[in-house]
Amino acid sequence: MPATVKGGVELRKALRNYAPNLGKETQKEIANALKPIVKQARGFIPSESPLSNWAREGGKFPVFNATIMKRGIGYKTTPSKPNRRGFTALAQIRNRSASGAIYETAGRNAPGTKPSSRPNFAQAMGNLEGSGKDKGRAIFAAYEKDYGNATKAVLKAIDNAGKTFNATVGKR
Amino acid sequence: MANVVIDIATQYTGNPAFKKATNDAQKLEKSVAKLGKQLAGVFAASKLYAFGKASVKAFAEDEKAARSLALALANTGNAFASIEVEKFIGDLQRATGVLDDNLRPAFRTLLTATGDVKKSQDGLALALDISAGTGKDLGAVSMALAKAYGGQTTALSRLGAGLDKATLKTGDMDVILGQLTEKFQGQALAAAEGYSGSIAKLAVASQNAKEIIGKDLLDSMRMIAGQDGIGGAATAMESFATQIGNAIYGIGVLTTKIKSLPGADFIGRFLSAATQVSGLGALSKFGASSKAASAGTPAQSPGQRKAIDKANADALKLQKSKNSLAVIDNANTTRKLVLTADQQALEELKKKFDVERIGLYTALNEATGAETRARILSLIAIHDNDAALASKAKAELDAAKNISTFADSAARAAALLLQVSYSAGLASFKQSEINSLTGGNTTTTPNPLTQAPLPMPSSPLESFRQSEAKYASYSGNSGSPIIVNVAGSVTTQQDLVTAITQGIYNNQASGIPITYSTAY
Numbered sequence: 001m002p003a004t005v006k007g008g009v010e011l012r013k014a015l016r017n018y019a020p021n022l023g024k025e026t027q028k029e030i031a032n033a034l035k036p037i038v039k040q041a042r043g044f045i046p047s048e049s050p051l052s053n054w055a056r057e058g059g060k061f062p063v064f065n066a067t068i069m070k071r072g073i074g075y076k077t078t079p080s081k082p083n084r085r086g087f088t089a090l091a092q093i094r095n096r097s098a099s100g101a102i103y104e105t106a107g108r109n110a111p112g113t114k115p116s117s118r119p120n121f122a123q124a125m126g127n128l129e130g131s132g133k134d135k136g137r138a139i140f141a142a143y144e145k146d147y148g149n150a151t152k153a154v155l156k157a158i159d160n161a162g163k164t165f166n167a168t169v170g171k172r
Numbered sequence: 173m174a175n176v177v178i179d180i181a182t183q184y185t186g187n188p189a190f191k192k193a194t195n196d197a198q199k200l201e202k203s204v205a206k207l208g209k210q211l212a213g214v215f216a217a218s219k220l221y222a223f224g225k226a227s228v229k230a231f232a233e234d235e236k237a238a239r240s241l242a243l244a245l246a247n248t249g250n251a252f253a254s255i256e257v258e259k260f261i262g263d264l265q266r267a268t269g270v271l272d273d274n275l276r277p278a279f280r281t282l283l284t285a286t287g288d289v290k291k292s293q294d295g296l297a298l299a300l301d302i303s304a305g306t307g308k309d310l311g312a313v314s315m316a317l318a319k320a321y322g323g324q325t326t327a328l329s330r331l332g333a334g335l336d337k338a339t340l341k342t343g344d345m346d347v348i349l350g351q352l353t354e355k356f357q358g359q360a361l362a363a364a365e366g367y368s369g370s371i372a373k374l375a376v377a378s379q380n381a382k383e384i385i386g387k388d389l390l391d392s393m394r395m396i397a398g399q400d401g402i403g404g405a406a407t408a409m410e411s412f413a414t415q416i417g418n419a420i421y422g423i424g425v426l427t428t429k430i431k432s433l434p435g436a437d438f439i440g441r442f443l444s445a446a447t448q449v450s451g452l453g454a455l456s457k458f459g460a461s462s463k464a465a466s467a468g469t470p471a472q473s474p475g476q477r478k479a480i481d482k483a484n485a486d487a488l489k490l491q492k493s494k495n496s497l498a499v500i501d502n503a504n505t506t507r508k509l510v511l512t513a514d515q516q517a518l519e520e521l522k523k524k525f526d527v528e529r530i531g532l533y534t535a536l537n538e539a540t541g542a543e544t545r546a547r548i549l550s551l552i553a554i555h556d557n558d559a560a561l562a563s564k565a566k567a568e569l570d571a572a573k574n575i576s577t578f579a580d581s582a583a584r585a586a587a588l589l590l591q592v593s594y595s596a597g598l599a600s601f602k603q604s605e606i607n608s609l610t611g612g613n614t615t616t617t618p619n620p621l622t623q624a625p626l627p628m629p630s631s632p633l634e635s636f637r638q639s640e641a642k643y644a645s646y647s648g649n650s651g652s653p654i655i656v657n658v659a660g661s662v663t664t665q666q667d668l669v670t671a672i673t674q675g676i677y678n679n680q681a682s683g684i685p686i687t688y689s690t691a692y
Contacts, residue, residue: 002179009183034180079183086187091180101176136176143178154180 003151008090009079011162018169026161027077030091033153034075037093041142042070045103050125054099062098072097073139091154093139104136224389230379231386237276244280245289253289260293268300268360269372270310271379278314285318295321297360298352305359306332321345529555543572579676586672590665 015023049055049064057063073095080089095104107122122128129141143150238258245254261279265272278299282292299314306313308331316327325340328348334355339347363369523529532555536548546569553562662668 002182005181005183007183008181009185082185082187084187086184086190087179087182088185089177089179089182093178093180095176104176134178139176139178151180158181 002087002089003155004087005090005155005158007162008158009088011158011165012079012090014169015161015165019165022161022164022168026157029157029160030077030154031075033150033157034077034091034093037139037142037146037150038073038075040145041073041093041095041139044138044141045069045073045100050103051121062102064099064103065097068097069100069103069138072100090158093143093150095136095139100138104138104140106137108133108135224385227382227386228389229386230382231384231390233273234383235387237273241276241280241283244283248283248287250283250287250289257289257293264296264300265376266373267364268304269364269369269376270300270360271376273379274310278310281311281314281318282321285321291321294349298349298356300360301356301358302331302333302352303360304363305356308332320348523556526555541572543569543576546572575680579673579680582676583669583673586676587665587669590668590672 012023015026045066047066051064054064073093076092076094077090080092082088095101103125106125107128126137128135128137129144130136131144134140134143241257242251242254245251245257250257257279261272261275264270264275275296279292279296282295282299283289286292286295295317296314299310299317302308302317303310303313312327313331316331319325320328323343325335325343325348329335329337329340333352335348335351339351342348364372529552532548532552536545536552539545539548546565549565550562550569553559553565662671
């Protein structure tokens, strides 16, 4: 469950317009908070395909490629588009590659839900880490093992930026 | 593309679905409003068109009925009563609530039958009473009365008026009308006083309003149609209806509603007040003044008006250009006058230093003869290009020539005179010599004119001929020699002629006229 802030988007605009240096510093601070998760998540990607035939070329199914999968894991510190519920993400950890997403989420619903399903595929890739629906094997596992430190650091960075902005630019 | 993300920090910025729903709702609202306006416009336009059409139709029918009645009056020799009849029908309409569209045909029917305006008016009033009393149609009642006037009482008996057969058989219209009057008198007025009567009166007012509006609509369409006349009436009506819009539509709606709403009196007052308060009154006044203003002149279409305005503007522009040119022309004329005056001054100065002119004037001053002076004056006029001086010089020259001619004639006369006197003296001398030699006393007095015919001047001294005989007798009677004293030496005849000529010149220079009478 992500933390919710108020005025984060407005603060970012204000920083960009009136205190660009502070804005850049804030972005770096947030990135520094997210980098450990990304690094750890990339480490969760196996170098060899957990399934024998996944790495074989041919067909439409995304092929296992550790390099592409690791490259697809990253972070984003700019506001996203609002989702269906109206929330805009100020900082995200993303797993953007197709094969990485498969590795991340495979088996979320299949094990035990449908008797006719074949759980061997998911079980072969290992257990899912996380709670509730937010379960995964790469970024979600890294975020789970971070214990919320990244979230705290991001919130702190935003809070500090706001305070600094008010203390400097707001007094003008 | 896969979108597996973890949102570290989020902010609620509003649900796009809600925004979309809000926008869609707003768009829907606008669309509905626009559609409503369009529907209202279509509805109003169609209603307005229908009302305008009905108004024009009502006016056309009313005018047709009025023309028919006027023609009937003229055919029966009652054209003089046309205005009175129209007033009577109008009053009857207001009093009874019966439309003039019904009254006019009824009156025309009665007028055709009776041929008398008074009888027709009484008959129409009675027909209204009978119609109100029996519930029969006014047209049928008036037709029955008209037939009764013609001697056919059958239709009258079928009206259910309760006339007995004996009375009808008599055919006496006074009796029949008397009975009918007794039975139905006041029915029409009574019917007009009730609620239904008020409604009928309002219907009459509504119909009259329609006719008035219809007339104005037709006039307006004529104005809009311009030279094409009323040919495009439908198009013109639609265009006119669209332009006038809801104003006439409102009148139409109110007029229609009056028929069905109670409290018509209040509505009438409201309409009157609304007319005074709202812009409708001002619009009505404007229309009335426009109609009065255009009564004497034909209506102009916008195109004609535009063309006239353009022609006026062009004429004004042309006049301005002419004025500008006139100003320039005046300035040029003034400048030319100044230049002319300067030129004249220069010419005058030039004349003062003109050597040739100075010489001519010197010669003029030194000249003694009139002819010479005139010639010099002519030269001066030619030199100066002076037409006035030239004409003057020419006159003097002609006078001088005449004088010269006269002088020549005078010289000839003097020569003749001298010759005559010489001949006479010679004859006298000869006679005296003969006498002295012969001692006789013979006297011969020869007629010198017969003895020596001399050339006579032909002109201009014709009178000299007349005096010739007188001179001859005079000289003949005297018989003595004539002694002429001449200054200087006169040795020859030519010297004598020259001396006489000079003497004549001197006399002329002294102002003594040279005529035969002054010579003697």
